[in-house]
Amino acid sequence: MIKLESLTKSYRTNHGRKVLFQNVSATFPEGKNIGILGCNGAGKSTLLRIMGGIDYPDSGRVVTDQRISWPMGLSGGFQGSMTGRENVAFVCGIHGIWREGKRRVMDQVQQFAEVGNYFDLPIKNYSSGMRSRLAFGLSIAVDFDVYLVDEVMSVGDAHFKRKCELVIAEKRKSSNFIIVAHAMQLLRKNCDVGIYLDGGQVKVCHSVDEAIDLYQARMPDSQRQKNEITSAVNV
Structure with a gap:
């Protein structure tokens, strides 16, 4: 079980404080591999760092009984x-x-x-x-019970990417994964359900395809074409 309880997170910038999440509560599907999607700056990596204990919210908390x-x-x-x-x-x-x-x-x-x-x-x-x-x-x-993956399979040479995919496939037999990636086919291949971040809100979707549809609906055509190329390379 992983729950966000009244989570608020913001950063100070040169243009004032940027709020990523404002009093957000959500329950992640249990026992599922989850893909997280959202436009640049939506807070995907920040959310992963908070769940992994690398960063801390302004208020609220992550509640879990998982490692x-x-x-x-x-x-x-x-x-x-x-x-x-x-x-x-x-x-x-x-x-x-x-x-x-x-x-x-x-x-x-x-x-x-x-x-x-x-x-x-x-x-x-x-x-x-x-x-x-x-x-x-x-x-x-x-x-660990749950592994957090943030775009790691989109960097490095083909040999390294293949090693990552193989070791993740093996770990999925006993653990779950929460993956942030822009490669749609990679998410479809590795995830059961999706979470879409937009405007400081966390929407839990019943399938990874539902999250992908929400993401692509808000994406400019140029970015969509770029992501389709990235997906093809990473499959």
Whole structure:
């Protein structure tokens, strides 16, 4: 169960305060893979960060009895002066993973990230692609009830995208996913239901196609064509 209770979130900008959500309440469908859609600036990534404990609302709260991951591929939390191995060990400690469990996570991340000897070098020496691979590998190596995915499958080369798809397909056997993406076919392939964000409101849809229809109805033709191309590339 994941519920938003009277959630309000805003940011201060040079043009005043931008309100993303105002006293929003919603209950996410239980036991479903969920696709989140909305125009740019609707608050999709912010909502994922709040659910994953990376960001906090101005007021209200997220209520859940599930273990929710941080957004997959999020590398902003890495300590640049620490090695990849040290960063993974630190995250294991935060989540109470020790001994054999820690070794399993370490081996899985190192194998997935494919950074070679860089695994024992400071993160600040990594390319952006290496950081993304390490971050995704760490996200998937720790067991959660619900995984949050924010456009991670739209970056990187074809080999990396395929690895992401395969590991998500395997994890879906025992866990659920909440995915933010602009690739419609990717959402149709991986999600059961949809959530559409618009004007600070969170609309829970009975199917991912219903959310896609709402999203495309508000989308300019040029953006719709761009997304159709992106969808074709990511399938």
